[in-house]
Amino acid sequence: MLALPEEPDVLEKLHRWGDATPSIRVLILTSSRARADESVDALSDYDVVVVVREVAEFVASDDWVSGYGRPLVRWGDQHELYGVTTFFRGVVYWDGVKVDYTVWPEVLVRQIAEEAGLPEDLDVGYRVLLDKDGLMKSWRSPTYRAHIPAKPAQAEYDALVDEFWWDTTYVAKSLWRGEIVFVKFVLDYDAKFVALRRFLEWRIEIDRDWALRLGAYGRGLDRLLPTDIWSELAATYVGTDIEENWGALFRTTALFRRVATEVGDALGYAYPQRIDDAVTAHLQAVRKLRRES
Numbered sequence: 001m002l003a004l005p006e007e008p009d010v011l012e013k014l015h016r017w018g019d020a021t022p023s024i025r026v027l028i029l030t031s032s033r034a035r036a037d038e039s040v041d042a043l044s045d046y047d048v049v050v051v052v053r054e055v056a057e058f059v060a061s062d063d064w065v066s067g068y069g070r071p072l073v074r075w076g077d078q079h080e081l082y083g084v085t086t087f088f089r090g091v092v093y094w095d096g097v098k099v100d101y102t103v104w105p106e107v108l109v110r111q112i113a114e115e116a117g118l119p120e121d122l123d124v125g126y127r128v129l130l131d132k133d134g135l136m137k138s139w140r141s142p143t144y145r146a147h148i149p150a151k152p153a154q155a156e157y158d159a160l161v162d163e164f165w166w167d168t169t170y171v172a173k174s175l176w177r178g179e180i181v182f183v184k185f186v187l188d189y190d191a192k193f194v195a196l197r198r199f200l201e202w203r204i205e206i207d208r209d210w211a212l213r214l215g216a217y218g219r220g221l222d223r224l225l226p227t228d229i230w231s232e233l234a235a236t237y238v239g240t241d242i243e244e245n246w247g248a249l250f251r252t253t254a255l256f257r258r259v260a261t262e263v264g265d266a267l268g269y270a271y272p273q274r275i276d277d278a279v280t281a282h283l284q285a286v287r288k289l290r291r292e293s
Contacts, residue, residue: 004042004096009034011129014048014099016263017067018130020256025027025106026051028122035125035144035171039215046099046223055105059087065101069093084108106135113138120146124213142258145151148213149205154269161272164195164256165279171249172286180240187245192252198223199259200233206266229259246287253280 005013011029016028030048032039044207052058064069066092076089079102087103105206117123118139123146128136152160165188176181203223222230236252238244257276258259264271 002096010046010097013068014046015129018050018105019132021067023052023066024050024053025053025130025132026109026129026135028136029129031124031128034127034243039220043098046097048099048101048129050101050103051106051109052103053106055085055103055211059089059103062089065089065091068099069097069250071225079110081109082283087292091159105242109135109139111161118142118146144213146213149218151205152202153212154267157264157267157269158272160195160198161260162293164191164260165275167191167195168249168253168279168283171245172281172283175242175246175249176286176289176291178242180245183242183245184240187252190236191235191256193269196233196252196259197221199256199263200229202263203229203259206263229255232258249283253283 011277014027014285018024026049027290028049028051029047030049033046056081062074062076065074070093072092072094074089074091076087078085078087080086081104084105085108088106089101089103090098091101092098096125112118112122113135118126123144125142132135167186171183171187171191174180174186200218200221202216204214204221207226212224214224221233225233231286232255233253236248238248255278257271261271
């Protein structure tokens with residue numbers, strides 16, 4: 001049975017490691033555990049910014065990730081913030097704790113202090129775990145407003161409607177060909193996860209005055225959507241049978257039509273029913289199209 005360490009014990013262990021490592025100058029806890037909100041559970045990651053003076057020397061070897069404990073599995077890449085290269089190292093440890101480290105050069109901490117606002121990933125909330133040189137004293141406090149969706153302009157609304165209906169033509173073509181793997185990619189990812197999900201998130205914000213920070217990648221949709229809309233969405237997920245996926249496609253278009261119309265009505269944008277009608281007729285025609293033997 002997995003018995004995960006308590007959060008205070010994990011943070012104390014990270015603090016001791018950072019304090020005992022001369023090259024580490026600052027440790028910052030970010031994301032959900034820094035906010036301590038209702039989204040935190042036993043499996044929530046520990047997102048930690050590790051600030052060092054010489055980044056290249058520090059990341060030349062990944063031995064440092066053993067400072068917390070024995071790694072079970074790890075993965076890494078690199079990004080940029082304000083034109084400065086940062087290094088990501090995600091680690092799951094043998095005790096079940098997952099720590100997502102981002103390694104920064106010290107200069108980045110000073111640069112953020114001079115900016116008009118915090119980067120979004122910090123503005124959602126941060127907590128200083130260690131600050132050996134007082135570098136964090138001039139940082140602004142988070143507003144906790146980052147990642148709250150803004151009302152889409154009509155051009156954005158229209159473009160996403162077009163994208164959804166464009167995607168459905170690929171679903172129909174692939175169903176007709178029997179290419180089920182590509183069907184699942186276009187239907188479940190492109191049409192639903194990319195396009196429909198955005199409309200579902202806007203639908204949630206309409207009921208909450210555009211003030212709710214949603215979970216990333218569709219997290220929380222089951223809790224936040226009206227019950228009937230969630231049930232309709234759940235019904236669009238099926239297995240690999242071709243006929244089942246034809247049904248899922250048309251249930252998806254029906255849900256999209258409903259939600260996009262409700263969002264459009266709330267924002268004063270006309271839903272392009274003409275496009276809907278034309279593409280729906282095309283999808284039905286493809287379904288009935290005979291295949292040459």
